[in-house]
Amino acid sequence: MNNFIIITIIKCIIIYILALFVSKLMGSKILSQTTLFDFIIAISMGSLIGVAVSTSCGDKFITAIIALFTFTFLEILTGYIHIKHFKLRKFLNAQPVTLIENGEILNLNMKKIKLTLNELMMKLREKTVFNINDVQMAILESDGTLSVLLKSEKQSITREDLNIESSKSTLTKDLIIDGTIIYETLKNADLNENWLSTELQNYGINNINEVFYAGLDSSKKLYISKKKRF
Known part of the structure; x- marks a missing residue:
């Protein structure tokens, strides 16, 4: 069970990082009055909530719940880094x-x-x-x-x-x-x-x-x- 949770968290981290870079490549025009991180979290959580609601208790349901909490943690962590580290903020954010x-x-x-x-x-x-x-x-x-x-x-x-x-x-x-x-x-x-x-x-x-x-x-x-x- 512990391995299952760890694997799910690792997958979420990988997906989150990939989503950041893919969204950055797509450019600023995909966004409208929202940040890059808000955009990624919005589409990720929307999908995860849909999975959690549409599936009965089981592996898929547990995976969706774990992923949901992992993405929430990543959003909070990213927000903190975004404030504290200028160079990383400049690299990750779409520039004017x-x-x-x-x-x-x-x-x-x-x-x-x-x-x-x-x-x-x-x-x-x-x-x-x-x-x-x-x-x-x-x-x-x-x-x-x-x-x-x-x-x-x-x-x-x-x-x-x-x-x-x-x-x-x-x-x-x-x-x-x-x-x-x-x-x-x-x-x-x-x-x-x-x-x-x-x-x-x-x-x-x-x-x-x-x-x-x-x-x-x-x-x-x-x-x-x-x-x-x-």
């Missing part, structure tokens, strides 16, 4: 990642955390930001939420204090995604490839493959973010 800096999308950082442009745009809209050209900086926090700093001229409270009329923000529509033209956007805006080519040249871009993202607002103004190679 800058996605937009000085109004430019950092495609290499997005690739690193496996975040798509559509997901980035959705997170910006959740922050009531509908035009990416209004963003000075955007950071994906360790809990999966997006922190957004608007450009100074788009911070309405500052402009209102100065009694300066701010320009109306408009929704940016996808025009180029990772070097691919969204022709439907061109057509709806009554524009063509010649216009697009001329606009890109004005930005010093001769090859569309240099463009990571381009958006078009209702005033037919382009926002462009080039690909970063290194």
